[in-house]
Amino acid sequence: xxxxxxxxxxxxxxxxxxxxxxxxxxxxxxxxxxxxxxxxxxxxxxxxxxxxxxxxxxxxxxxxxxxxxxxxxxxxxxxxxxxxxxxxxxxxxxxxxxxxxxxxxxxxxxxxxxxxxxxxxxxxxxxxxxxxxxxxxxxxxxxxxxxxxxxxxxxxxxxxxxxxxxxxxxxxxxxxxxxxxxxxxxxxxxxxxxxxxxxxxxxxxxxxxxxxxxxxxxxxxxxxxxxxxxxxxxxxxxxxxxxxxxxxxxxxxxxxxxxxxxxxxxxxxxxxxxxxxxxxxxxxxxxxxxxxxxxxxxxxxxxxxxxxxxxxxxxxxxxxxxxxxxxxxxxxxxxxxxxxxxxxxxxxxxxxxxxxxxxxxxxxxxxxxxxxxxxxxxxxxxxxxxxxxxxxxxxxxxxxxxxxxxxxxxxxxxxxxxxxxxxxxxxxxxxxxxxxxxxxxxxxxxxxxxxxxxxxxxxxxxxxxxxxxxxxxxxxxxxxxxxxxxxxxxxxxxxxxxxxx
Amino acid sequence: xxxxxxxxxxxxxxxxxxxxxxxxxxxxxxxxxxxxxxxxxxxxxxxxxxxxxxxxxxxxxxxxxxxxxxxxxxxxxxxxxxxxxxxxxxxxxxxxxxxxxxxxxxxxxxxxxxxxxxxxxxxxxxxxxxxxxxxxxxxxxxxxxxxxxxxxxxxxxxxxxxxxxxxxxxxxxxxxxxxxxxxxxxxxxxxxxxxxxxxxxxxxxxxxxxxxxxxxxxxxxxxxxxxxxxxxxxxxxxxxxxxxxxxxxxxxxxxxxxxxxxxxxxxxxxxxxxxxxxxxxxxxxxxxxxxxxxxxxxxxxxxxxxxxxxxxxxxxxxxxxxxxxxxxxxxxxxxxxxxxxxxxxxxxxxxxxxxxxxxxxxxxxxxxxxxxxxxxxxxxxxxxxxxxxxxxxxxxxxxxxxxxxxxxxxxxxxxxxxxxxxxxxxxxxxxxxxxxxxxxxxxxxxxxxxxxxxxxxxxxxxxxxxxxxxxxxxxxxxxxxxxxxxxx
Ligand SMILES: [Zn+2]
Numbered sequence: 001x002x003x004x005x006x007x008x009x010x011x012x013x014x015x016x017x018x019x020x021x022x023x024x025x026x027x028x029x030x031x032x033x034x035x036x037x038x039x040x041x042x043x044x045x046x047x048x049x050x051x052x053x054x055x056x057x058x059x060x061x062x063x064x065x066x067x068x069x070x071x072x073x074x075x076x077x078x079x080x081x082x083x084x085x086x087x088x089x090x091x092x093x094x095x096x097x098x099x100x101x102x103x104x105x106x107x108x109x110x111x112x113x114x115x116x117x118x119x120x121x122x123x124x125x126x127x128x129x130x131x132x133x134x135x136x137x138x139x140x141x142x143x144x145x146x147x148x149x150x151x152x153x154x155x156x157x158x159x160x161x162x163x164x165x166x167x168x169x170x171x172x173x174x175x176x177x178x179x180x181x182x183x184x185x186x187x188x189x190x191x192x193x194x195x196x197x198x199x200x201x202x203x204x205x206x207x208x209x210x211x212x213x214x215x216x217x218x219x220x221x222x223x224x225x226x227x228x229x230x231x232x233x234x235x236x237x238x239x240x241x242x243x244x245x246x247x248x249x250x251x252x253x254x255x256x257x258x259x260x261x262x263x264x265x266x267x268x269x270x271x272x273x274x275x276x277x278x279x280x281x282x283x284x285x286x287x288x289x290x291x292x293x294x295x296x297x298x299x300x301x302x303x304x305x306x307x308x309x310x311x312x313x314x315x316x317x318x319x320x321x322x323x324x325x326x327x328x329x330x331x332x333x334x335x336x337x338x339x340x341x342x343x344x345x346x347x348x349x350x351x352x353x354x355x356x357x358x359x360x361x362x363x364x365x366x367x368x369x370x371x372x373x374x375x376x377x378x379x380x381x382x383x384x385x386x387x388x389x390x391x392x393x394x395x396x397x398x399x400x401x402x403x404x405x406x407x408x409x410x411x412x413x414x415x416x417x418x419x420x421x422x423x424x425x426x427x428x429x430x431x432x433x434x435x436x437x438x439x440x441x442x443x444x445x446x447x448x449x450x451x452x453x454x455x456x457x458x459x460x461x462x463x464x465x466x467x468x469x470x471x472x473x474x475x476x477x478x479x480x481x482x483x484x485x486x487x488x489x490x491x492x493x494x495x496x497x498x499x500x501x
Numbered sequence: 502x503x504x505x506x507x508x509x510x511x512x513x514x515x516x517x518x519x520x521x522x523x524x525x526x527x528x529x530x531x532x533x534x535x536x537x538x539x540x541x542x543x544x545x546x547x548x549x550x551x552x553x554x555x556x557x558x559x560x561x562x563x564x565x566x567x568x569x570x571x572x573x574x575x576x577x578x579x580x581x582x583x584x585x586x587x588x589x590x591x592x593x594x595x596x597x598x599x600x601x602x603x604x605x606x607x608x609x610x611x612x613x614x615x616x617x618x619x620x621x622x623x624x625x626x627x628x629x630x631x632x633x634x635x636x637x638x639x640x641x642x643x644x645x646x647x648x649x650x651x652x653x654x655x656x657x658x659x660x661x662x663x664x665x666x667x668x669x670x671x672x673x674x675x676x677x678x679x680x681x682x683x684x685x686x687x688x689x690x691x692x693x694x695x696x697x698x699x700x701x702x703x704x705x706x707x708x709x710x711x712x713x714x715x716x717x718x719x720x721x722x723x724x725x726x727x728x729x730x731x732x733x734x735x736x737x738x739x740x741x742x743x744x745x746x747x748x749x750x751x752x753x754x755x756x757x758x759x760x761x762x763x764x765x766x767x768x769x770x771x772x773x774x775x776x777x778x779x780x781x782x783x784x785x786x787x788x789x790x791x792x793x794x795x796x797x798x799x800x801x802x803x804x805x806x807x808x809x810x811x812x813x814x815x816x817x818x819x820x821x822x823x824x825x826x827x828x829x830x831x832x833x834x835x836x837x838x839x840x841x842x843x844x845x846x847x848x849x850x851x852x853x854x855x856x857x858x859x860x861x862x863x864x865x866x867x868x869x870x871x872x873x874x875x876x877x878x879x880x881x882x883x884x885x886x887x888x889x890x891x892x893x894x895x896x897x898x899x900x901x902x903x904x905x906x907x908x909x910x911x912x913x914x915x916x917x918x919x920x921x922x923x924x925x926x927x928x929x930x931x932x933x934x935x936x937x938x939x940x941x942x943x944x945x946x947x948x949x950x951x952x953x954x955x956x957x958x959x960x961x962x963x964x965x966x967x968x969x970x971x972x973x974x975x976x977x978x979x980x981x982x983x984x985x986x987x988x989x
Contacts, residue, residue: 068601105846122879293820
């Protein structure tokens with residue numbers, strides 16, 4: 001829990017305001033859709049929102065199938081969640097919000113209209129305005145938020161292969177009616193990288209708010225508007241995962257630049273990101289502005305959001321990333337960079353804090369996490385929540401090093417095992433025979449062996465102190481890194497001294 | 502001694518509970534009437550005789566076992582085909598839904614079943630409730646029992662006709678712009694449109710959501726109050742449901758109009774109002790004055806815009822509500838679905854909908870389109886507010902407002918169907934209460950050349966009791982209730 005007053009605090013002095021005369025040649029605006037699956041039910045009916053991995057069309061009812069006569073009823077918790085996000089994005093929460101119907105025909109929509117919100121024609125979305133500050137390299141940048149609103153997710157279309165070549169389309173309505181939060185930015189982003197940083201930060205906020213349960217496929221989706229300065233805006237849809245964003249944007253920018261280079265014009269159109277072929281494709285839809293015929297949803301009454309309600313939500317707000325980073329710096333003495341990396345993923349930050357509770361050397365813990373743990377995750381394309389490693393195990397490993405049972409080097413070999421198998425470090429060490437060799441007797445024999453196998457190196461070492469490390473290296477190699485490094489050094493020097501005599 | 506099918510619901514329930522007759526006998530009597538008259542009337546789209554008789558047997562068993570039974574035990578009930586009934590075809594009298602069997606019961610159906618009411622069939626209507634004559638039904642028009650060459654009114658024409666002919670004891674109608682009151686008036690039965698939100702719309706196939714309500718259509722005012730008591734009350738499945746406690750409306754039926762202040766808006770007697778209709782309604786007002794009421798003429802000037810406002814809002818909402826009928830998941834589907842989805846949708850919708858439905862979808866789509874939204878839809882919403890304010894003002898002074906339900910008596914089948922505007926004009930006295938969300942009842946108040954006339958009594962929101970009591974008092978002091986069409 002933190003004081004609500006500090007929620008929106010950002011270091012404003014350091015923020016680069018967007019200037020209208022942008023020198024960058026690319027402008028990107030994002031429309032992010034976040035599934036509120038942590039609501040447990042869909043937005044307007046009681047069906048379960050836990051649809052991942054379920055049989056197609058098994059989580060449906062008359063409401064989310066759009067069966068004639070069925071009526072939507074708003075899941076009240078969705079407003080709590082949405083207000084939380086709006087507050088975290090510094091947006092102005094509306095006093096009264098309406099749902100509107102967005103009318104268009106598409107096979108993924110059982111009613112052929114989507115219950116959404118609208119900011120024109122008398123419509124009021126849940127929240128308007130706001131901003132999110134992101135760090136791009138050394139500069140801080142304010143990305144403006146246009147609006148935040150609630151809407152229902154359509155069903156999911158399933159194709160055989162790519163959308164434009166599939167001989168059929170199947171529809172799964174399990175997703176139909178899942179609560180979606182739409183967050184729209186102004187076109188303030190200058191590069192695919194900035195878009196990724198924005199999304200990472202947004203995701204961390206959503207994770208900290210408890211809205212985003214893990215990183216389920218499709219739970220955060222993105223449409224993007226991309227234009228070159230002075231050029232036509234192109235909308236790219238169907239960016240279904242976070243990782244795809246940078247790829248899709250880069251492709252689209254390249255495509256537009258190539259057109260310009262050839263002296264061709266960029267058409268105003270909606271393009272579809274084809275994940276498998278990694279290209280954006282035109283769906284050859286009629287190139288006219290869609291008229292969605294928005295009008296107020298008559299089956300849902302306007303919802304009043306009182307100041308008390310907002311205050312109540314503020315009080316319930318968990319700590320947000322910005323505040324957590326500051327706390328990591330202040331309370332644990334971490335460098336700003338470490339704090340930022342750890343907090344960028346709530347699971348990492350939680351892991352860190354759990355570990356520090358068991359072992360009160362934050363920098364040491366952070367070093368292991370920032371270094372070996374993260375590298376390991378990246379190499380194996382894993383996220384922390386996918387692995388079985390626990391804070392208890394990490395502490396045990398650090399203590400084994402501290403107590404001299406294993407060397408730091410061995411620690412670096414044990415950690416990947418812990419990540420992949422979730423085994424206790426002491427068990428791994430036992431199984432693999434990795435306990436440090438720190439007895440003089442055991443090591444002296446191996447020193448002898450190394451010296452006899454590398455006579456020329458011994459000559460070098462006798463002549464040049466700097467060549468000693470080679471012998472140490474050979475010793476470590478012979479012991480598979482288990483030799484106590486200090487003792488190894490000592491024994492090699494002793495042996496050299498004796499040879500000098 | 503009336504025959505079983507002629508009994509009101511109140512009498513039927515009494516006789517069954519007194520063991521004078523069985524529920525089975527009552528339901529059988531109703532079905533005999535249906536089989537005798539349906540060829541001439543065409544009130545029903547679907548009948549569920551076997552299920553109804555089984556249900557009646559079940560109730561008789563409960564009674565003979567001394568078990569408690571519900572408030573509507575043994576009563577044969579007809580349901581407008583716009584209301585979803587689990588396992589029973591629900592067509593909205595449209596080709597589009599000719600094969601549609603809902604997987605669930607509407608809330609009102611659940612309430613009826615809980616009170617041991619017996620669903621006997623689904624009644625004919627204007628397609629998707631779009632009409633005032635039941636002529637737009639895909640299954641052919643229903644005929645007026647008083648003169649089978651004439652329309653029964655609409656859109657709940659089947660429900661009104663089956664009550665007038667004793668082809669049902671109670672019926673449910675729906676009222677978007679007069680669709681209960683118009684046919685009630687034309688068939689000389691009682692019909693009530695409740696306050697918006699009093700009766701759950703869950704399971705009512707939407708035509709224009711912000712306007713419509715399900716309501717009772719009955720042989721007399723007592724039955725109307727009884728039936729309303731069963732179906733009214735808060736439902737968490739309907740976001741627009743009003744949070745009120747269930748209530749026994751029969752308790753407010755007193756043969757007394759003492760102190761009742763009646764407002765008579767001149768807009769209810771506008772141009773085109775038939776003289777005989779006007780005269781009969783005034784007679785009715787004087788009848789109430791004999792029982793202690795007083796009247797004053799008044800004006801609600803904004804009612805002049807009711808029709809235009811109503812049709813813009815209703816058609817706009819309809820254009821969106823009916824978008825779901827694409828043939829993909831349920832409903833009419835052309836045999837060959839060659840072509841992309843848009844082509845298939847177009848074919849399904851062109852063949853599945855009738856002309857009037859297509860007309861209203863196109864007009865509604867137009868009214869919501871970019872560039873026209875402000876001019877039509879938004880403006881209609883504003884006028885709607887003004888109309889509501891007119892009523893609010895009037896009710897500061899009056900308990901009820903009275904006028905004719907329909908400006909003229911039932912017309913001939915085919916007479917107006919080619920002229921939509923003329924047909925729309927017939928709703929001039931009924932649509933304003935839908936726009937304002939008020940309760941209004943139509944009660945029989947006389948005849949002209951053998952054709953029924955109805956009086957409309959409108960009250961403030963949630964004051965169904967006032968409309969019912971005024972209607973009851975009138976009914977108790979006249980004998981229109983006992984008049985039945987010769988076809989019986
Ligand atoms: Zn559902």
